[in-house]
Amino acid sequence: MINWIIGGIIFGATVLIIVRSISRMKKGESGCCGCTQSKCNCAVK
């Protein structure tokens, strides 16, 4: 049971991250390059 729960969370999170990254890039956002410079909007609160 624990294998399915933790495994499911990990693979679910992975799919979510991939989908979010692709949709952000499609929208013209950088997918957060990690630079935090103004142009990336990584640091906008």
Add this chain to the structure above:
Amino acid sequence: MPLKFALVGNPNCGKTTLFNEITGSTQYVGNWPGVTIEKREGKAKKIQEDVLIIDLPGIYSLSPYSMEEIIARDYIINEMPDVVINIVDGTNIERNFYLTIQLIELGVNVVVALNMMDAVEAKGDKIDLKILEGSLKVPVVPITASKGKGVTELLEKALNVAQTAAAAGGSPLLQEIHNESIVASIEEIENRIIPTLESKVQNPRWTSLKLLEGDEKVQEALKVSVESLNQIKVYQEDLEKKFDMDIETIVADSRYRFTTDVTRKAVKKKAQASDLTISDKIDKVVTNRVLAIPLFLAMMFGIFSVTFGTVGSSTIDFVDGLVNDTIATFVLSLLEGAGAAVWLQDLIVGGIIGGLGSMLVFVPQIMILFFFLAILEDTGYMARAAFVMDRLLRKLGLSGKSFIPMLIGFGCTVPAVMSTRTLENEKDRRLTIMLVPFMSCGARLPVYALYTAAFFANNQTMVVFSLYLLGIAVAVLSGVFLKKTILKGEVAPFVMELPPYRIPTFKGLMIHMWDRGKGFVKKAGTIIFAAAVVIWFLQYFNFSFQAVSEPADSILGAIGNAIAPVFAPLGFGDWQSAVALLTGFIAKEAVVSTMGILHGVAEATESSTDLITALRTVFTPLTAYAFMAFSLLYLPCMAAFATIKREMNSWKWTLITVGYSTGIAWVVAFLIFQGGKMMGFN
């Protein structure tokens, strides 16, 4: 509806610092012009009222010469903010007022924020605020944005103006700024031509002035007929004959005369012992024709020495022990205790902890490097570096303008590519976008840190430094090559304002360092995490989705073995390296995390080994250097690829960029490996 306050000012006058101070944001601030190229919004936190603050790009005028000026002007005209807060560098009032005058001409509600008053006081200068307010007929509030001084008073004043004043729709100051014959022409256009225009004109007085100036953007927006343009031409020619200058110069000259007059009356400069300021004196040394480049190189070398020397290296052992030993062992025992399956233990410990840990180990080192780079930026030295490089690039037929995006590229390719928007010439812009990926961005650092620690422990600084120089050299040589072949054209002139040297604030440096370090950790928790899970999956199963005992038999092994021969002439023809380079397209840090997973770094078993030892069995110093050079130069990461596509707006040019950089990477790595072998290195 919240009130809208727009921040407008010259480049590097402290707009973003003020924006951060008001909104509590930590937007990137740099002591060089052009940090902001798009407008940003944030809610004011210093006052109770609902106020939206808009930070616009730095501009010198409201004339539509560059994209930033068009963005700022369009925003002010179309969005009509309740108040325009014009940030003026108190140490350079005369030049900053040219924009102030144009904002006042526009007839919007302006509040002048006289910034950097601490520097004014330190110089011993005196500014008479009453004379300024009397001359400009707008409120003037002294502030020091970097220390938060006067910011609340500024917001209260702006609030007061927003609540009590209505935009005049034309400036009462026009008569005082411009000569009476110019004003007469403006009035003629306002009365005779504006009423005949088909489009509705919101601000007739300002529009008349712009039509007189021959502003093409305004002409286009209002669809001014040829007949009307001919009528305007008569006024222009009359004035040109009278003043013996072209119309743009006549109007600009009036503004300059006015700003000079106001400044002369309001500013009392302390007599200086020398005509040279401290900034001038420092510049005499650091921009000296002979010393400039050696000094730049020495400074960078010094920074790399600290980062990759004893200080930086000691952090690696600590984090490595923490992540790959303590945490990995602890998590493994938890999973075993909970009865987790072997595959789940391997996924979490070998895949996630091993993958992320291999990259996170280098975060402290990266933060040290960014701390020093932030010092160079915040003091104003980086702007000098661009100036110095311009001299060198010009000799090679390139524009120094390209070097600013390249400098930004040391941090991250994405904003660097976006910052090419400041280049007016399309060919120069394409050229610069093609060169930016060659600059060594922060994401490549974990690759260098890992391989230099494994193979060049005694010369880490020199090797990393040489890779940065290799990136610059390839970019410059590529620039020369492309400029002479597919992107032929004239060299665009480069005019850059050198900001004064400033002592960086500790808070500012910490924010820079933390932001970038945080960026790496955030990336580890998202993109690299996802990549690690996918890589683990692909190296754990074969095409029949059965667990394999040897990763070489896995899906990833098959892919790696298929592409490995491409890299064999470069000295790293093993399937693990091929796969690691492939995953580098997701993010460059993934090269390290993939290596971590494939070499079983955090298996926490008796057969586990650390990545450095594992790499020593696969690479030699020569192949390691060729691998690092390839990692530096080959195709940019996914985020950079998407940005290049967006900014180039062409699949053809995007693919040319990616193909070119990967081709160059292969050739350079080939030359390093084969050349090194011929010279007897191994």
